Amino acid sequence: MLKISNFSNSILSNIDFHIKEDENLIILGSNGAGKSTLAKVLCGITYSDSVELFSQNLSELSAKQRAQFINYIPPKLEIFDEYISLYEYLELSKLYSELSIQDAISLLGLDELKEKHCIKLSSGEQQLSMLASSLLHNAKLTIFDEPTSNLDPQKTLNVYNILKSDKLQNRIIITHDLNLAYKLGYKILYLQNGKIEFFDKSEKFFEEANLYKIFGSSIKHVDDYFMVNL
Amino acid sequence: MKYIFIIISLLIMAVAPFYGQIEISLSNINNISAMDHKLFWDLRLPRVIVAFFTGAILGLSGLLFQSLFRNPMSTPFTLGVASGATLGTAFAIVFGFISMTAMFGFFGAILTVVILFSITSRLKAYETSSLLLVGIALSFFYSAALMILFYLSDETQSYEIVRFTMGSLDVVGLKHTIPIVLTSILLLVLSINYQREIKLLLTSYDNAFLKGIEVKKINTILLISVSIGIGVAVSITGPIGFVGLIVPHILKTIYKKSADKLLHVTFFYSGIFLVLCDLISRNIGTASDIPIGVITAFLGGPFFIYLLIRRKKV
Numbered sequence: 395m396l397k398i399s400n401f402s403n404s405i406l407s408n409i410d411f412h413i414k415e416d417e418n419l420i421i422l423g424s425n426g427a428g429k430s431t432l433a434k435v436l437c438g439i440t441y442s443d444s445v446e447l448f449s450q451n452l453s454e455l456s457a458k459q460r461a462q463f464i465n466y467i468p469p470k471l472e473i474f475d476e477y478i479s480l481y482e483y484l485e486l487s488k489l490y491s492e493l494s495i496q497d498a499i500s501l502l503g504l505d506e507l508k509e510k511h512c513i514k515l516s517s518g519e520q521q522l523s524m525l526a527s528s529l530l531h532n533a534k535l536t537i538f539d540e541p542t543s544n545l546d547p548q549k550t551l552n553v554y555n556i557l558k559s560d561k562l563q564n565r566i567i568i569t570h571d572l573n574l575a576y577k578l579g580y581k582i583l584y585l586q587n588g589k590i591e592f593f594d595k596s597e598k599f600f601e602e603a604n605l606y607k608i609f610g611s612s613i614k615h616v617d618d619y620f621m622v623n624l
Numbered sequence: 625m626k627y628i629f630i631i632i633s634l635l636i637m638a639v640a641p642f643y644g645q646i647e648i649s650l651s652n653i654n655n656i657s658a659m660d661h662k663l664f665w666d667l668r669l670p671r672v673i674v675a676f677f678t679g680a681i682l683g684l685s686g687l688l689f690q691s692l693f694r695n696p697m698s699t700p701f702t703l704g705v706a707s708g709a710t711l712g713t714a715f716a717i718v719f720g721f722i723s724m725t726a727m728f729g730f731f732g733a734i735l736t737v738v739i740l741f742s743i744t745s746r747l748k749a750y751e752t753s754s755l756l757l758v759g760i761a762l763s764f765f766y767s768a769a770l771m772i773l774f775y776l777s778d779e780t781q782s783y784e785i786v787r788f789t790m791g792s793l794d795v796v797g798l799k800h801t802i803p804i805v806l807t808s809i810l811l812l813v814l815s816i817n818y819q820r821e822i823k824l825l826l827t828s829y830d831n832a833f834l835k836g837i838e839v840k841k842i843n844t845i846l847l848i849s850v851s852i853g854i855g856v857a858v859s860i861t862g863p864i865g866f867v868g869l870i871v872p873h874i875l876k877t878i879y880k881k882s883a884d885k886l887l888h889v890t891f892f893y894s895g896i897f898l899v900l901c902d903l904i905s906r907n908i909g910t911a912s913d914i915p916i917g918v919i920t921a922f923l924g925g926p927f928f929i930y931l932l933i934r935r936k937k938v
Contacts, residue, residue: 439830461836468830474694475826475882482882486824486835531835 395564396535398436401444405431406588413581419566420575423585429568433537437466462490465533469540471520473512480523481508487527498526501556518544525553535564542571572613572620576600584608633896640899641668644906666797673801675793675902676895677808679867681857683894684811684887685850686868691826691883692843695756699868700854704762708736709858711766714785718777729859730852736762737851791862791917793902807856814849815887818842823884864917866924871897
């Protein structure tokens with residue numbers, strides 16, 4: 395479904411992997427490892443001819459086709475015009491979903507905010523708005539860049555339930571949250587200094603020896619949870 | 625409230641042709657033998673029409689430039705497009721292409737946009753403040769070139785250039801209003817046609833891209849069309865500054881809506897604004913009218929500074 399062959403730029407080197415139709419992916423990696431850079435290459439914001447989506451070269455797709463195939467949800471909402479309301483923003487995102495705008499708003503608990511201007515929303519609210527937009531866009535493959543980084547525990551749980559639901563088609567999730575990665579159980583790609591350090595099944599990644607190799611003693615495994623060893 | 629503004633605007637439009645150094649009485653305009661008849665149909669009415677549609681082009685262009693270049697201070701004037709058109713026109717005056725001033729003005733505008741474009745593509749990810757600096761540098765360059773043209777021109781030519789750079793809405797005969805009317809309406813129709821694309825560009829370029837917009841193509845179409853509009857407007861009326869800067873800003877603070885919803889509103893009120901400025905310029909002058917560019921700059925200059933100060937605070 396997604397294939398990138400031998401891609402290098404100033405941050406990434408020799409990125410080469412593919413995922414199949416029935417697979418989703420988690421991308422992990424330390425700060426500055428190149429996760430977002432990779433995401434931008436995969437969705438075409440950064441131009442390259444090394445990406446293949448559904449057996450077609452990304453750089454040769456028409457703009458419409460590309461939007462149907464792939465979407466990227468950045469960690470922060472960027473809106474230039476200060477007077478675009480949340481509802482208008484979601485209107486613009488409604489492309490290939492059966493879901494109504496109102497459905498998406500209710501799913502993420504944004505009812506009271508829909509008339510508010512996007513730039514006045516808090517960072518957590520903006521994150522939820524972008525999630526709602528991803529549901530409405532409903533691309534075949536959506537890349538989420540740290541979708542839970544600004545959320546409180548309840549909202550994180552809500553978003554987790556949406557991320558694993560069938561409201562989305564294929565998904566790639568970039569995160570620092572090992573619990574999220576573990577519970578979702580998707581295949582894991584670990585980036586370090588722009589290189590793929592690990593690319594395999596979730597179970598293998600969460601083996602003690604592998605975790606120790608990557609995180610040293612900074613991660614503690616308690617019951618079924620992974621926490622930062624403060 | 626909205627309707628009151630519209631009514632006041634229409635009233636301004638309706639009375640504008642009748643006031644000036646000579647007042648025209650309504651009863652005379654259909655009387656072919658009266659002086660008022662000629663004055664009204666050949667001078668005043670064309671003038672008001674040109675004022676309205678020029679204002680409309682300038683305002684709409686300002687709004688589009690502000691949106692596409694992501695900077696509240698970028699207008700065809702601050703980015704040097706209008707100076708390019710002015711230089712082109714002055715060139716035509718000095719080198720004896722009087723009949724082709726419009727075309728030269730148009731080329732000046734397009735050339736500037738090409739320069740701006742080639743520079744933007746070298747800048748990293750739409751560094752709009754640097755673009756603004758480039759625009760200012762271009763404007764200086766153009767005024768230096770304009771000085772050289774002055775140096776090369778004879779007395780009548782330099783007078784013509786001076787008059788031209790101050791902006792003037794003098795048009796004789798209704799048929800001369802046709803180019804500006806057509807251009808401005810085409811620009812409005814085109815921008816409304818791209819309303820959704822413009823709105824997506826107003827979120828962010830990345831978002832527009834991900835939603836399947838051909839960002840470069842749309843940007844190019846819009847900016848080239850705006851430049852054509854500015855080229856036509858400047859070649860007919862000379863550079864009239866500040867309309868494109870202040871009117872969109874004022875409307876944004878009043879309406880509190882995103883730019884894509886203000887396309888027709890800006891078109892209308894920018895037109896009215898220029899008609900009003902023209903009305904002022906025709907009625908406070910003594911021997912001759914005060915050039916329209918003087919009035920708009922007088923209102924616009926302080927407003928521009930106010931904007932700068934307010935931006936700092938935010």
